[in-house]
Amino acid sequence: MNTLAFRLFLAVLLAVLCAAALIALSGHNPLEAFAAIASGAAGSPHALGVSLNKTTPYLLAGSGVALCFRAGIINIGAEGQIAIGGLGAATAALVWPVESPVVAIGVALLAAALAGAAWAGLAAAIHLGRHVHEVLVTLLLNFIAMLLVQQALAGALGAPGAGFLQSPLLPRAAWLAHPFAELGAHPGILVGVAASGGLSLLLWRSRFGFALRVAGASRQAAAYAGLSLPALTWGAMLLAGALAGLAGGIEVLGIHRRLIEGFSLGFGFKAVAVALLGALEPLAVVPAALFVGMLEAGSLSMQRQVGVPSSLVAVIEGLTMLFALAAMARR
Amino acid sequence: MDFLAATIRIATPLLLAALGGILSERAGVFAVGLEGMMLAGAFAAAVATWASGSDLVGIGAALAGGAVIGLLVALVAVRFRADQMVTGLSANIFAAGVTSYLLRANGGRAPSIHLDPLANWPVPWLADLPVLGPLLFNHPPLTYLAAAGCVALTWWLGRTQAGLTLRATGENPEAVFASGGNPARTRLLAVIACGAVAGLGGAVLSLQQVGTFTDNMTGGRGYLALASLIVGRWTPAGAAAACLVFGAADAFGLRLQTFGLPASSYVLQMAPYVIALAVLAGLGRSAKLPAAIGQSLE
Numbered sequence: 237m238n239t240l241a242f243r244l245f246l247a248v249l250l251a252v253l254c255a256a257a258l259i260a261l262s263g264h265n266p267l268e269a270f271a272a273i274a275s276g277a278a279g280s281p282h283a284l285g286v287s288l289n290k291t292t293p294y295l296l297a298g299s300g301v302a303l304c305f306r307a308g309i310i311n312i313g314a315e316g317q318i319a320i321g322g323l324g325a326a327t328a329a330l331v332w333p334v335e336s337p338v339v340a341i342g343v344a345l346l347a348a349a350l351a352g353a354a355w356a357g358l359a360a361a362i363h364l365g366r367h368v369h370e371v372l373v374t375l376l377l378n379f380i381a382m383l384l385v386q387q388a389l390a391g392a393l394g395a396p397g398a399g400f401l402q403s404p405l406l407p408r409a410a411w412l413a414h415p416f417a418e419l420g421a422h423p424g425i426l427v428g429v430a431a432s433g434g435l436s437l438l439l440w441r442s443r444f445g446f447a448l449r450v451a452g453a454s455r456q457a458a459a460y461a462g463l464s465l466p467a468l469t470w471g472a473m474l475l476a477g478a479l480a481g482l483a484g485g486i487e488v489l490g491i492h493r494r495l496i497e498g499f500s501l502g503f504g505f506k507a508v509a510v511a512l513l514g515a516l517e518p519l520a521v522v523p524a525a526l527f528v529g530m531l532e533a534g535s536l537s538m539q540r541q542v543g544v545p546s547s548l549v550a551v552i553e554g555l556t557m558l559f560a561l562a563a564m565a566r567r
Numbered sequence: 568m569d570f571l572a573a574t575i576r577i578a579t580p581l582l583l584a585a586l587g588g589i590l591s592e593r594a595g596v597f598a599v600g601l602e603g604m605m606l607a608g609a610f611a612a613a614v615a616t617w618a619s620g621s622d623l624v625g626i627g628a629a630l631a632g633g634a635v636i637g638l639l640v641a642l643v644a645v646r647f648r649a650d651q652m653v654t655g656l657s658a659n660i661f662a663a664g665v666t667s668y669l670l671r672a673n674g675g676r677a678p679s680i681h682l683d684p685l686a687n688w689p690v691p692w693l694a695d696l697p698v699l700g701p702l703l704f705n706h707p708p709l710t711y712l713a714a715a716g717c718v719a720l721t722w723w724l725g726r727t728q729a730g731l732t733l734r735a736t737g738e739n740p741e742a743v744f745a746s747g748g749n750p751a752r753t754r755l756l757a758v759i760a761c762g763a764v765a766g767l768g769g770a771v772l773s774l775q776q777v778g779t780f781t782d783n784m785t786g787g788r789g790y791l792a793l794a795s796l797i798v799g800r801w802t803p804a805g806a807a808a809a810c811l812v813f814g815a816a817d818a819f820g821l822r823l824q825t826f827g828l829p830a831s832s833y834v835l836q837m838a839p840y841v842i843a844l845a846v847l848a849g850l851g852r853s854a855k856l857p858a859a860i861g862q863s864l865e
Contacts, residue, residue, distance in 0.1 A: 258665075258668060258672070261672060262668075262671075262672035262673065263673075310650060310652060310653065312652065312653070312656065362844065362847075362848050365848075366847070366848040366849075368844075368847040368848055369847075369856070369861070371597070371599075371652040372797065372843075372847060373844065373847070375599070375652075375790070375793075376794065376840045376843055376844045376847075377840075377844070379787070379790065379837070379840045380837050380840050380841060380844075383833045383834075383836055383837045383840075384833075384837075386833045387831055387833040387834060387837075390831065390833060391831070502660075505656050505659075505660060508653060508656060509657070509660070512653070545667065545668050545671040545672075547663075547664050547667035547668045547671070547782070548664070548668050549664070550660055550661070550663055550664025550665075550667070550668075551661060551664035551665050551668055552664075553660055553661075553664065554657055554658065554659075554660035554661025554662070554663075554664055554665070555661055557653070557656075557657035557660065557661075558639060558643050558654065558657045558658065558661060561643050561647065561649035561650070561653060561654055561657060562642075562643050562647040562649060564649070565643075565647040565648050565649050
């Protein structure tokens with residue numbers, strides 16, 4: 237674990253060094269650019285709040301992905317589960333408007349988690365029932381989910397007027413409050429940290445978690461020990477799907493306050509990135525998600541202040557993933 | 568008539584990428600990185616043609632650009648034995664970032680690249696045939712290349728020693744090793760070649776159809792190509808048929824929009840992914856994926 241943490245640190249360092257070289261190549265000072273990212277991500281309470289909000293979906297979805305990967309289930313369907321979760325939250329809030337914020341938010345987030353779990357369950361059913369590789373199923377379902385959201389917004393759930401597809405504004409009772417005054421952040425980050433803590437306990441302190449780890453280490457050993465692989469797959473997929481759906485619901489209720497086409501674009505793949513960077517350890521996904529969230533929050537101020545294109549962030553993310561994969565490889 | 572022409576037009580970049588993907592997957596490496604390979608190819612082709620003024624240089628650059636992403640995937644997935652799919656995804660994120668960044672690297676603003684799209688090359692005599700002529704024998708060069716590539720790959724995979732080795736590496740790498748071959752090297756080369764061919768698919772978009780490069784201009788076509796090679800059951804001819812079906816669905820969707828028909832274009836856009844899923848689910852265990860696909864080499 238210790239050496240793995242060190243190798244992952246090297247992976248991040250190497251990615252950042254490559255990014256520095258790219259910045260220098262375009263005629264800017266890398267240190268200046270990184271300073272601008274840091275100030276944009278944590279230079280003021282408001283900046284920190286933006287970082288925390290950006291971190292939330294990656295943390296929620298990433299912890300679930302980490303759990304699946306631990307069990308050897310390569311679930312790359314978070315993207316679709318987030319989209320369907322957002323659809324569930326928006327539908328619940330619009331179809332059943334209630335006065336009480338507690339009920340409205342509770343119902344919408346429950347709908348989000350259930351919708352996400354159902355979408356992941358569909359993937360599990362096709363994977364287990366028809367012996368289709370889970371990566372192909374989850375990948376293909378991502379596109380179908382995204383188009384389903386667009387179809388819903390072009391039809392019953394849509395509101396005209398914008399240049400893109402969106403739903404009407406949700407009833408005010410369903411909006412997630414921003415209780416930390418100076419930060420301007422919604423409480424989703426707390427849900428995220430609680431979820432990753434809970435998953436970590438589940439993984440290391442429960443019978444189910446032990447079974448997941450055995451299955452991840454060796455399918456043969458798990459089968460020989462009498463563990464039911466289908467039951468484990470169902471459990472991990474439904475949990476991860478519920479968390480990803482919740483991430484989508486929180487994004488809709490806390491940030492946009494309506495459903496917007498493509499609101500989940502790229503989230504699922506970044507959830508995979510933070511799961512890897514956190515060495516598939518749910519608690520370690522917290523700093524990993526924070527790293528990616530802060531990078532994204534800071535990238536715009538880097539572009540504004542120093543003139544370095546903000547797409548540098550995707551370069552850092554992609555390289556970090558590639559290096560982390562190489563660092564985690566079995567030797 | 569227009570409809571059929573649009574179908575072929577939409578299918579061409581998909582087919583080239585799918586042919587690359589077949590090389591990779593038949594050698595036993597999932598080709599999730601097709602999207603990034605196409606994007607890198609589209610970028611390299613546009614920038615190189617713009618800088619040099621020569622289409623040929625641009626096409627060479629497309630091959631090289633796609634191959635670079637292929638090399639990255641090959642190193643991490645084959646050399647370091649990381650999960651192939653996740654490696655492909657990472658490469659896609661990297662390619663999207665790096666092409667967008669490099670486009671703006673000089674002064675923070677994207678240059679305005681305007682290229683004349685590659686002209687049609689009518690085949691002498693054949694292009695004058697009624698109906699068939701304009702449909703089949705009056706296309707820009709990369710479209711002929713895609714069709715020729717389809718025939719060439721079928722022959723190469725089925726009839727040459729190297730093609731046999733590649734297929735064996737995807738089915739039973741231990742046997743290749745036992746007979747004195749080097750499965751890791753075969754996979755490495757197959758993935759790099761996959762990148763180069765998919766890069767050509769990207770060049771179809773930037774050089775032949777649009778005449779410039781914009782951020783993320785492949786817009787998921789790499790994943791669509793992946794779906795088409797699954798539906799085509801890992802054969803060039805099957806993939807070509809799937810690409811044409813997907814192209815027709817897309818062209819039909821565009822028609823619907825222009826004529827304001829009530830049917831939904833989103834549902835139509837879903838078709839390729841639903842068909843791919845249905846084919847996989849319908850075939851179940853008999854889907855005949857290359858047997859050793861996804862497995863790392865010990």
